[in-house]
Amino acid sequence: MIEDRRCLAAGDGCRGDVPPDAPVTLCAGHLAAVAEWTEGEWGTSDVLPAPCRVCGCRWGVRYPSAWLCGVCEWRQGDVVDDELPPPRVEVVYYLRYADRVKIGTTARPRARLAAIRHDELLAFERGGRMRERQRHEQFADARLGTTEWFALTDGLRAHIVAVATGDGDPWQRHARWVSEALALRG
Structure with a gap:
């Protein structure tokens, strides 16, 4: 038995030939109309x-x-609009230097990170001084003296991985936060 492969477009009585691999029973013209509508929507x-x-x-x-x-x-x-100042987006940054990590905060990460000797930027986390203080307290047992440097413990490493999850590049995450702030500003 040969299946009837005629267009079933309701209302216009097309009944044109349906391509054999068409996912729905519509002729090429109606499939194109659906694709165009879908792209627009x-x-x-x-x-x-x-x-x-x-x-x-x-x-x-x-x-x-x-x-x-x-x-x-x-x-x-x-x-x-280059005349508007960039939005202020504060971040907590995690920098690795050898076997230790600096946890700090800034609203100008490019300038700040350029001033700190480090091997690798591990992650950015959205937040300011309060979030930085929370992280310093959270990892107090790994703190090196009274500095913002911490031993790279398993707990700190797991936290950094969790913070960085979903973004291969911390700068891409920061760019998204800045662009979101720009969009909200209008």
């Missing part, structure tokens, strides 16, 4: 034509009207 993930000017991300969602950054949802082509 949901967008299509793709590589941005240029990196996002806010966070530097390279992927986004393409809509018929515009591209949006896949990380911060900044609309591609919108002008970033």
Whole structure:
């Protein structure tokens, strides 16, 4: 028995041939109309034509009207107002130098980290002085004297892994926080 493969588009009586591999019983024209509607409604993930000017991300969602950054949802082509000061986003940073870790805080991580000798930036955690103080108390048993440096214990290592989970690059996480703050500012 041969299955009838005629378009079932309701209301317009198409009854055109349905491609053999079509997932639904619609002709090529109606499948194209559905695909076009879906792209307009949901967008299509793709590589941005240029990196996002806010966070530097390279992927986004393409809509018929515009591209949006896949990380911060900044609309591609919108002008970033350079006259406005950047939003203040405080972070707790975790820097490794040899077998120890510095837990500190800053609102200007690039400048701060450039001033501190370290081997590796391990993670950023959103928060200011209060969050930094909490971490210093949490890992007090590993603290080296009265400094902000701590021995890299299993507990501290596990915490850093948990903080960094989901982001391969701490700078990408920071860029997302800054872009979110920009978006909220309007």
